[in-house]
Each structure stands twice: as C-alpha cells, then as structure tokens.
Amino acid sequence: MQENSSEKASLWFKENPKHIAPSQKVLHHLLKFYLGQHVSWRKDSPVKAVLGGNGSSGRISITPQKTENIRLRFVPLDPIEHVTSFAKELESEHKTYLNFNLEDEGINITSNFNDEAIIRLLLVTDIILNKFEFTDFVKPTSIKTSIDDGEQAQIIQRKVDTFQNILLNEAAMERRFINWLKTEHNIDATSQDSDGPFRRDVAYRLDGYNTIAELKYTNSVRENIEQALGQLLRYQLHPAANKHADRLLIVSGGKAPNEDDIEWFKRLKKVLNLNIGMLYEDPTTNGKFEDIEK
Incomplete structure (x- = not known):
C-alpha cells in the first residue's frame, strides 16, 4: 500500500x-x-x-x-x-x-x-x-468576535490542527531529531529516505543496527503510536519495500507519555514480537529525546 x-x-x-x-x-x-x-x-x-x-x-x-x-x-x-x-x-x-x-x-x-x-x-x-x-x-x-476568543477559536483550531501538527510540527521535529542524533551519537542520518514507493522519515545505523524512525506529532501520544506503527509495519513488511531494517523506532512529539501510553506500547511490542523502540521529545525542552521504557 x-x-x-x-x-x-x-x-x-x-x-x-x-x-x-x-x-x-x-x-x-x-x-x-x-x-x-x-x-x-x-x-x-x-x-x-x-x-x-x-x-x-x-x-x-x-x-x-x-x-x-x-x-x-x-x-x-x-x-x-x-x-x-x-x-x-x-x-x-x-x-x-x-x-x-x-x-x-x-x-x-x-x-x-x-x-x-x-x-x-x-x-x-x-x-x-x-x-x-x-x-x-x-x-x-x-x-x-476575535478568532482568539471562545468557541470560534476552538473550531478554527480543530480545523487547522492536521496541517499544523503534521506539516509544521513534524517537519521541525524531524530537523531537531537529526541534529540530536548527530550531537548525541555522532550519527549522520538520512531524512526522507526512499525505498521503492515509500519515503521513510529518518534512516540511520547505530550499534550495527539499520534503523527506521517514523516521527509523529499529533494531539496525543496514543495517536502518535497508532499512526507511526502502521507506517513502520508498511516499510518493514510490504512486498514493495526493499530496505528492511533491523530496528524500528517511533519518535513521538507534542506531549510526554503517561502510564497508559507506556503500558500500551509495551503490550504492542510484546504482541508484535518485533525489535521496536520508542522515543519521545521532552515537551519542555525541544530537541531532547527520551526513551519511553527508561
């Protein structure tokens, strides 16, 4: 697909x-x-x-x-x-x-x-x-009324959320993530890596593992997990994909995960039986990424 x-x-x-x-x-x-x-x-x-x-x-x-x-x-x-x-x-x-x-x-x-x-x-x-x-x-x-006031502002914001989150925030977070990989791990990552009909957000090699990272920045960590996981499985399992990875990585932005988010990710990981990890960007410090399981 x-x-x-x-x-x-x-x-x-x-x-x-x-x-x-x-x-x-x-x-x-x-x-x-x-x-x-x-x-x-x-x-x-x-x-x-x-x-x-x-x-x-x-x-x-x-x-x-x-x-x-x-x-x-x-x-x-x-x-x-x-x-x-x-x-x-x-x-x-x-x-x-x-x-x-x-x-x-x-x-x-x-x-x-x-x-x-x-x-x-x-x-x-x-x-x-x-x-x-x-x-x-x-x-x-x-x-x-002003667009910053009350119900009208909420309606406008809901309509524009998809554009702001997917396009504006993900693009900015992608640049921060690539910079973080370089400064923290001395990794030269590839952005928008092509694989047949697909474009993977970020691809890189660390500790001998070829890694595909999918970045999502929506209104909730749950949505980030849902959207990123579907695309990572596509990149890894679809017959048209040729660059199979040793490790899959979800990178979540916007909010810190709560206990339910962390537990759900752990259950998904166990059921899927894939080498998959998850980082989240600290919402108080842009450009700092933490492991969800630590």
Missing part, C-alpha cells in the same frame, strides 16, 4: 520547508470564515487544499507553487462577468505585489513569500469574500 494523498502532501512540505509558514498563514486565515467540512492538504501539482467542493463553483483553493510562491484560486457562485470586471479593479490596485490571472470560471492570484505581499493577499481575500458568494463561507464583516 502506497502513501495516500495527504501523506504525500506532508512529504512535499517536509522537502520544501520554506512553504510551510506562508501556506499555514493563508489556510488559517481562510478557516476563520469557512464553515464547511474538515480541510486537509493533498498531493496535486504539487500540493493543494480545497475549501468547498473540489471542481465545483463556490470553492477556494490554495496551491503552493514549486517556486517560492503561493496561489489562491477563487471560483465564486456569482456570474463570471461580474467577477471579471471586479477582479480587474483589484489588479490595478494591487498588481505591484500580486499577480492576477483571470480565467473562464474564476480568479487566480499569486503571491511571493514577502511579508507585504502576503498581507496584500489576505486583504484581497477578505475583499473578494465580502463581494462574492462562496460555498460554506461567511463574510469577513460578519465575524464579530
């Missing part, structure tokens, strides 16, 4: 870390006004997040470019002639910072990663949301 589209998107962001912060900022901004279903990144030229029905009118999509640019595509429910004329007005005012491309069904706006350009992009986004109708979006002017 190959990586799914979300996993491939996560790998792309890890390989292109400069795209993480601006992509997160734009997505988080749109989620303030989006009432639709859960949004996640998927692998698509090179990656994309769609708010609203994919391929349908009323949608907005975010597409980081292969260069250091990000594109927003607006496809309103309004008649296209109204959209086009208004977009030309926006272009005349903001073309110094943003690139506008008008197509048959909507507006493409591309920004570089410059702070001023991103600010302009978010400003234009609010103007377009206020002017036109989109599926499952409210108008920015109808937001009466």
Whole structure:
C-alpha cells in the first residue's frame, strides 16, 4: 500500500520547508470564515487544499507553487462577468505585489513569500469574500468576535490542527531529531529516505543496527503510536519495500507519555514480537529525546 494523498502532501512540505509558514498563514486565515467540512492538504501539482467542493463553483483553493510562491484560486457562485470586471479593479490596485490571472470560471492570484505581499493577499481575500458568494463561507464583516476568543477559536483550531501538527510540527521535529542524533551519537542520518514507493522519515545505523524512525506529532501520544506503527509495519513488511531494517523506532512529539501510553506500547511490542523502540521529545525542552521504557 502506497502513501495516500495527504501523506504525500506532508512529504512535499517536509522537502520544501520554506512553504510551510506562508501556506499555514493563508489556510488559517481562510478557516476563520469557512464553515464547511474538515480541510486537509493533498498531493496535486504539487500540493493543494480545497475549501468547498473540489471542481465545483463556490470553492477556494490554495496551491503552493514549486517556486517560492503561493496561489489562491477563487471560483465564486456569482456570474463570471461580474467577477471579471471586479477582479480587474483589484489588479490595478494591487498588481505591484500580486499577480492576477483571470480565467473562464474564476480568479487566480499569486503571491511571493514577502511579508507585504502576503498581507496584500489576505486583504484581497477578505475583499473578494465580502463581494462574492462562496460555498460554506461567511463574510469577513460578519465575524464579530476575535478568532482568539471562545468557541470560534476552538473550531478554527480543530480545523487547522492536521496541517499544523503534521506539516509544521513534524517537519521541525524531524530537523531537531537529526541534529540530536548527530550531537548525541555522532550519527549522520538520512531524512526522507526512499525505498521503492515509500519515503521513510529518518534512516540511520547505530550499534550495527539499520534503523527506521517514523516521527509523529499529533494531539496525543496514543495517536502518535497508532499512526507511526502502521507506517513502520508498511516499510518493514510490504512486498514493495526493499530496505528492511533491523530496528524500528517511533519518535513521538507534542506531549510526554503517561502510564497508559507506556503500558500500551509495551503490550504492542510484546504482541508484535518485533525489535521496536520508542522515543519521545521532552515537551519542555525541544530537541531532547527520551526513551519511553527508561
């Protein structure tokens, strides 16, 4: 079984870390006004997040470019002639910072990663949301409370958790883990190691053992164990995998394990009868990794 589209998107962001912060900022901004279903990144030229029905009118999509640019595509429910004329007005005012491309069904706006350009992009986004109708979006002017307050902030945070945890936190933790391996064990580890159709987070050799490490940074240690274990078993047992490891390693971030987490891992290890270990990153000291069984 190959990586799914979300996993491939996560790998792309890890390989292109400069795209993480601006992509997160734009997505988080749109989620303030989006009432639709859960949004996640998927692998698509090179990656994309769609708010609203994919391929349908009323949608907005975010597409980081292969260069250091990000594109927003607006496809309103309004008649296209109204959209086009208004977009030309926006272009005349903001073309110094943003690139506008008008197509048959909507507006493409591309920004570089410059702070001023991103600010302009978010400003234009609010103007377009206020002017036109989109599926499952409210108008920015109808937001009466701060996004940091109460229930609304919790809703936004839940929607953005997948992106922040998988893409932002895992990518950062991966860099810290590789640095820790070097400073603590003098190991030159390989990041995003290829094995046929798979990409292993970190691969290295220690004490004569070839080790595959899978890093997870979700809302709980239990989820980290569940997600990492499935991928490690895939890398080790799938017929398409060729680089079998002597040792498998789960690296958990976000929270320290509690007694139930530790006991569950020990039971899993006993049932699986595999050479598998687990480290967790000390949440009070980023870059310090501890053995869960010590």
